[in-house]
Amino acid sequence: MGSDLPEKGLVLLSSWPSMFGIRGVIALEEKGLEYEYREEHLGNKSATLLRLNPIHKKVPVLVHDGRPICESLIILQYIDETWPGADGAPCFLPADPFARSQARFWADFIDKKVYDAGTRLWKMKGEEHAEAKKEFIESMKLLEGELGEKPYFGGETFGFVDIALVSYACWFHTYDVTGGLNMEAELPKLMAWVKRCKERESVSKALPDPLKIYDFLLSLKKRYGIE
Amino acid sequence: MAESEDVKVLGAWMSPFVMRARIALNLKKVDYEFIAETMHPKSELLLKSNPVYKKIPVLFHKGNPICESLIIVQYIDETWTSVHPILPADPYDRAIARFWAAYIDDTWNPEVRKYSMANTDEERAVVAEKTFAGVQLLEEAFQTCGKGGNWFGGDALGYLDIALGSYLAWIRVTEKMSGLKILDGDKFPQLTAWADRFCAEEAVKGVMPETDKLLEFAAAMIARMKAASSAK
16 A cells, blocks of 8 residues: 655644644644644545554544654644754743643543533533533633633643643634533633634634634534434 | 652552552652542542542642542653653654553543443443454554563553553453453463563552452442442
């Protein structure tokens, strides 16, 4: 089987609405790395994707010099460790082991709680929907509390948890609509943080238009027959 | 021995996740105090130190709590750096080790656990098939990651060894309860040999539960869970 991947360099297989793929874009842009972006259509996954991620068959997959790395948070750490900060440029994860453990904890929390509750906001109805709404807001409030008065989750510098969460920002409008929420009103500090992050070129480049995300969801629901 | 810097592990003898923290500390030759968690009800200490999940293990170091077993293992590796590296040195090898540890926790183990709650032969057969498919993947991963060495970590016991090895007592219990041979020496020779090697390690021996004791505990736990689910 011929390889359609370059022998050297970076390729990111992703899907534009995927918050996990968006993380990869932000990380690569933050490091100023050259890479090829390949769009995957998740209803029709490429042979390359299935070969590179046979177990999960998911995006994103980062390919570096022909070798695949899967799972977005693992990709973030790989990028950070392979291209560490030089000339004073900070790394995504802080230097102190305890601070690192906290960053990993909250990034993991985001994927366990926010993703799950957020998905249930548009999938579920009735009691399950109410439950999802409660869990979603609770989780986001916990994160807002963790941010506190800091400009970023990473403190003075944009880092691991910032990338992990801001990738969801394009989905907030969708969560508002499907969840009957007003995140701007309920989570003012967090939404201010989103604005701050969007001032970074890497983030504004990576985040699609929230309205397009909502349209995407509508077409997804139609395709899978979800009311 | 590293000087005691007020290191504590809050946990319980039967938890594979707690075992991970203890194995890592043992590898680093760090003295620690083991605090047995009461569980039912959960202690004040647990609720205070892990308010988000309220789960064991919690590692305490210099008064700081660290939660989530794999995060704890990485913390231990990054804090005590002069002895026995746990994560591989190369970033790509690290990514692969992290990938398989996540696979074990998020995909494989949840499948294996379904066996005890399965009610029909059909359900059991599906779980068994998925379990074996996973073991096959891990047998292959052992060869890729281990690069000819005795461990997933190569020449020394590492992150992925800890991640999978901590489940071995529970795997043995599942084998006894189900009659399935999960670590079949004929089908999975590398993993089977590795499992024996892992359990014989000094850093592991004292914290690996005895299969019979765990079997008794598991039977009681499953009975409770089945009673609770049929009472709904």
